[in-house]
Amino acid sequence: MVLDAHGFYRPELGAGADRDDLDAACPLLVPDLDEDALADRFLPETPQRDHKIGKYDRVFAAHAEEGTFRRDGSSGGLGSWMATELLRKGMIDGVIHARPVPRDGAEDPFFRYGISRSVEEVTQAAHSHYHVVEISEVLEEVKCIPGRYLFIGIPCMVKAVRRAQALDPDLSDRILFTMGLVCGHLKSVHWALSLGWAAGIAPKDIDSITFRVKSENVPAKAYYFGLHKRGAPAPEVHDSAPLTGGKFNLGAMMPDACNYCDDVVAETADLTIGDAWLPRYSFDWRGKNMVISRHPELTALVQAASEEGRVIIEPMTAKEAADAQAGGFRQRREGLAHRLARRAARGHWVPKKRDLPDMTLPGLLRARIYNRREEIAQQSRGAFRKALDEGSITLYDREMAPIFKNLRRLELLAASTRIISVRLRALFSRRRS
Structure with a gap:
């Protein structure tokens, strides 16, 4: 997978590429391997089903109460909390997720997939990353290095991993859990560059970007971002809304594929995390997660932490979960x-x-x-x-x-x-x- 002139990843196919395997791996092709079929295969114990949120065991609103997970995350902090909880309990050896990377060229990516093997590494990658990523490199690493892994990604990435697991026994055995992130659509590398440039920093001078910066004076639904200029002592914080193309749902620099996806909440994932965009939570600047658990073991993990006061949960219905992402x-x-x-x-x-x-x-x-x-x-x-x-x-x-x-x-x-x-x-x- 290589970046093209517009900041999107494209496949470079070798001469011996098998078209049938490629089609089976692609999330948009081979309808016999759609979200419903994959959920039935990988989530057989999940009892309930809804046409919007897919199969589910429990649905709730939640936030992490312990540590700084909520403060450091985009929303309620439950995604990073779950990843570190699985690590701390020895249930996994590593977390496969998008992480910030150093940049050299003006159009280099800000994030790539990698494997975090410690709590510190997981927390360094907290926040939402509105940025294209690809998983071929990291899946090769998983195939080379045995272990038990949690994969975190947006719906199409989780679906691609499920298809890869169906094709490859090593990936099936080593990726024990998948966590999906609610997704509106992806953005090219250029969208991040456009935000920085509109805020006064030329692409070659942007060192890093942090999406969804929190503040007591900023509503939960507002999208403020942090920019670190090369050589600057501290990042700048800007509101994306007044910038050209800065409002996320306008669709600037979105891949074509996102226009043909019907999975909002990662229906094939063991656990889905998103923003609880409901009236009762929308004015809490600290953020609140909408959580869909499809794996009884992960449901039990959250419930146990709730009883200990480390996580705060409130019941939600399937309809409320869908309304939270209307x-x-x-x-x-x-x-x-x-x-x-x-x-x-x-x-x-x-x-x-x-x-x-x-x-x-x-x-x-x-x-x-x-x-x-x-x-x-x-x-x-x-x-x-x-x-x-x-x-x-x-x-x-x-x-x-x-x-x-x-x-x-x-x-x-x-x-x-x-x-x-x-x-x-x-x-x-x-x-x-």
């Missing part, structure tokens, strides 16, 4: 149905997806939003490439800022329409009762 489900279900129909109508190949109850076609306004997001994902790549080649962020701002503003107006109109509709339904319901 925007992601609209994009990945309603939006996906629209994109598939649009491509098919134009005579293009489309991947075969699951037939899910919420894969319904949107109204005209939502359709315009989905169209514009897809256009932005594609146009932003070329615009930023041009800016890099010419050495001027102004070129990117000039081309993309009006398009981002147009999408934002459409989103605000859709949100206001949805709020009015909900309030009218509630009013009519009260009158009938």
